[in-house]
Amino acid sequence: MKKEKNIIRNRKGYLNEDFLFFHLKDKKGIKFEFHYHDFNKIIIFLSGNVTYLIEGKAYKLKPRDILLVSSNDIHKAIIDPNGTYERIIIWVNSSFLQENNINQCNLLTCFKEASKKKFNLLRLNSEILNSVLHQLEEAYKSSEFGSYILRNALFLQFMVYINRMFLGNENHKELSDIEYDKNIGRVLDYINENLNKELSIDNISSKFYMSKYYLMHKFKKQTGYTIHNYIQNKRLIMANSLIKKGKSVTEACVECGFGDYSNFIRAFKKMFGLSPKKYYKRFDKLE
Incomplete structure (x- = not known):
């Protein structure tokens, strides 16, 4: 898979694909500048010592934390170089989700609510979500018959679960490892x-x-x-x-x-x- 750091130069550009999926692992320290995207972004944190800054809030991440970064949110990761930073990054094309807005089920809702509530973190360890994410990664790497259709279907399923869990997440006020003035x-x-x-x-x-x-x-x-x-x-x-x-x-x-x-x-x-x-x-x- 492409490394996000090799295409970070496009961070202010446009995403023409429906979505892009990256599974990244870095054993050396990398430094990101504050930046933004014209598309939405999902980060699934897997390991390392990382604090993620999004529009004035600092999230101290734990394994399997999910961050929803809305388009045009200014953000960056602060990474401890002593550990291995592993994460899954999904770049999400808003147009693709809007095309699949069926029966007033808007899959962009989670991003809009994250921006509105100024709260970007989803801290849940869902077996269903983990299973769909694993299937999505396998389908994304596959070149077998129907793989494009399957990966898009799995991605939409993943987004349905993300929206359900984010909209039902009421315990964010209890989290103590978020710095915010x-x-x-x-x-x-x-x-x-x-x-x-x-x-x-x-x-x-x-x-x-x-x-x-x-x-x-x-x-x-x-x-x-x-x-x-x-x-x-x-x-x-x-x-x-x-x-x-x-x-x-x-x-x-x-x-x-x-x-x-x-x-x-x-x-x-x-x-x-x-x-x-x-x-x-x-x-x-x-x-």
Whole structure:
């Protein structure tokens, strides 16, 4: 199987396949930067000493923990180099799940709820889920007759179980190995709900009755980003999404909160490697 680290350069790109499945094991330390995907991501942690940071929350993982990372969530893994880091990663194409939305059974619900509740962890050891996951891995590696149909069917079955278990998971408040600053959590919520508005550090610190220096320090510690960089990245992610939905580059610039068009173009090109127009021309060709 392909190593995720060999294709991590596509982390800001698009997933054209229905889903991709990786079973990875690393015996040496690897360092990931904070990043995001345009697709959803499932991590099944198997072994190692790993803390996973997702939008201001730090999850200290235990074997068989499952993390749901919604598209555009900023995240990274912090890995102890003294152990073997083993995990299963599944990249999930939202369009594929939407195509299989039957009888109002939306298989994207677990990702939407994880993002809404700001809680990404599923800590269950289900024999049924483990069995389906094993079958899915075997089918994914197979080239026998009907293997493509079988793996997609097993993947949809897996997603049904993930949704059932996540929606029925009520004991997340009891977990003690999750680090989270509620004040910074409220700041993150405010930023993400108001990307099209004025979001200066002075205004944010005043709204939440914090010293701006204390806010900057706590925010960087909790998220890995400065406030300015976090806001800019989130605005660019929003612009990306708006253009995909048919908005013009100018409309996206305004609606995602950039006050200056030339600054928007420069920031977009720096983040994605191309100007907005060239970027989406290339994307259209790939489609």
